[in-house]
Amino acid sequence: MIKIDKASNRIVLKTKNTTYAMEMLYGKFPVHLYYGKTSPKADMSYKCPIHSFSPYHQEHGLAYLPDIAQVEFPFFGYGDFRATALRLLDLGTGSDVTDFTFRRAKKKIGRVDIPGMPYGDADEKTETLELLLTDDVTGCELYLYYTLFPECDTISRYFKLVNKGQNNIRIQKCMSLSLDLPSANLDLIDLGGKYGRERRVERVPLGHNICRISSKRGASSHHHNPFIMLADHNATEERGDAYAFNLVYSGSFLDEIEVDQNNTTRVMLGLGDESFNYLLCPGEEFISPEAVMTYSANGIGQASRNMHQFVRRHILPPTPFEKRPVVLNSWEAFYFKIDGKLMVDFAKGAHECGMDMLVMDDGWFGARNDDHAGLGDWTPNLTKFPQGLPAFVKEVKQQGVHFGIWIEPEMVNKNSDLYRAHSDWCIRAPGREPLLSRDQLVLDMANPAVLQYLKDSFTTCFRGVDIDYFKWDMNRHMSNVYSPYLPPERQGEAAYRYMLGVYELFRWLRELYPNAMIENCSGGGGRYDLGMMKYSTQIWTSDTTDPIQRTYIQYGSSFGYPTTVMSCHVANHGNSCEDPRKLNYGFRVALNGPLGYEFNVLSVSETAKAAMREQVKEYRLYENLILNGDFYRLVDPFACDCYAYYVVSEDNSEILLSFLQNYDDPKEKSYKLKVSRAKRGMTYRDTISGDTFTGDELRKGITVQAQKKGLYAKMLHLVTEN
């Protein structure tokens, strides 16, 4: 609900449980009043505290100070010394000062599209507030958008800048969302990591300083994730204030947080100032990517669940399959050593083990026998696939499984026909030798000729090939960023326009194969972000398939992202699939998302095959709950080396509780697992052990004893009896 009250100059936005309020002070300055729980006790007053050394407008004196006020959207150079959301350079005058003031507010049903970009889909409850601000000197119009997704308690923010002036303007800093909160007593929770160790949860108290979480890699990256939370120092999973934020974008980004002299915390998310710089000529307009925020009065767990719901309802594409396919992927089984005959046998093996999708990974095209050659040449290798792709895929399907294929469209090896023909199609700074990473270079996706080449070669390569699933990979980051296609004055846009090209290709592929699903991958979970989730049903969570490490990665991923996107594969390290305890542990760990397998099922014993068949059957029993249930974290593996969580159906009648002990003899010997969503007065039966529990018992907590030996999994599948 959006209420614009002209008499008081106040605007109030309401979602299911939250209220967001602002005021156009003196009819000119959009100041922030409140974001939090909907409550009659909410303090919505405008405050102007201590104000030494703060410039002011003579006309309004000390009642409005840009450096002190909580503002809706801070711009550079006009008295607000804190971190800024928008910095423009007027190339006519050389001035980077702007002073945007409020003109009018409008509300719309639905939302405003962001051309070329991924963004949250509107539904019948979506509404958008549009504020128009103008800067008289540059002639720029700034439209601030607030789009409400009320059922998920989520509000998104983005802006449009229109150059209505005479001079060229450079956007030097672009933040989609800015929020000034009236408290400094907050912890920052973020998901830093590295390749193979994605999304490790870190929680630190904010200080009076500026904190920047940023990727400059041209990808959201393994190293920093755009998702962050701010939570009360005392906030737990179930209690306390928590705010969560994310950006619907997959390239370089900046999350910036500043705590100021008066204990206001400013949090901003956007494209930032180091990897982005945009030329806006007279008459042109620019729309920022979308950023989203949610608030929970019931702890960080609820903030995560709000985000999960938002992603499930408004970001993810519809799944083309009635049941999510259980995938068998060829990578860890054979790496590059694949051919048509082996893959048909592998498909047969998949079917025998109860799996229903063969995904043929890297190595099927061009001269791709290792990672030194072939990327960019999207023609099947006819020595490996003499029958050609259409006939090969037909044979795969005759084994009773679907077919998926690996592609990495954005890259090229130097040793490829594509590079030999078009070395100018790569990202490379003039006069400098480009750096290699995994022996590959990044194609300039801002160049329409590159996009056309990719569309043409995939169209030819896949003509008549019945593909159900694409694994879209991206295996290096951008360095020496420069687009040979763009003119010098637009080089600051290269990485941003690269992303527009990538998104265009994703949409094109989805149109070409409307019934196929895409699994996104970037050296594992290097683009685990809302931009990629717009086009991908699943994301390959990490190249690390060791189940112990996976518990940490899956726990971290759950902070911002729903289980339904988290591809979880059982692997076979050290022949673990022949050890029932280890195979069972790997499987229980993988029951945290869509299931898959990643090893050579052709070389395992009949016992292991039978065990996998049983696993797939068991997964199918819980699948709906795992993929669509509400997710509750119970035990933090970073603190205890044990991970526990549960998922629960909307009506609380079905619960899957999982306890995973990684190492021998953990320091805590017993764990009380409280299932707060169990219904009082109900009896639940565990379909695995046959034991029964009352709802009250489950709410008080059931005790799980840690074992002497690690790799121990205890799972309860609880269904109501009465």
Ligand code: GLA
């Ligand atoms: C990346 C992916 C792997 C696999 C290889 C293929 O590392 O994360 O899963 O697809 O590329 O080269």
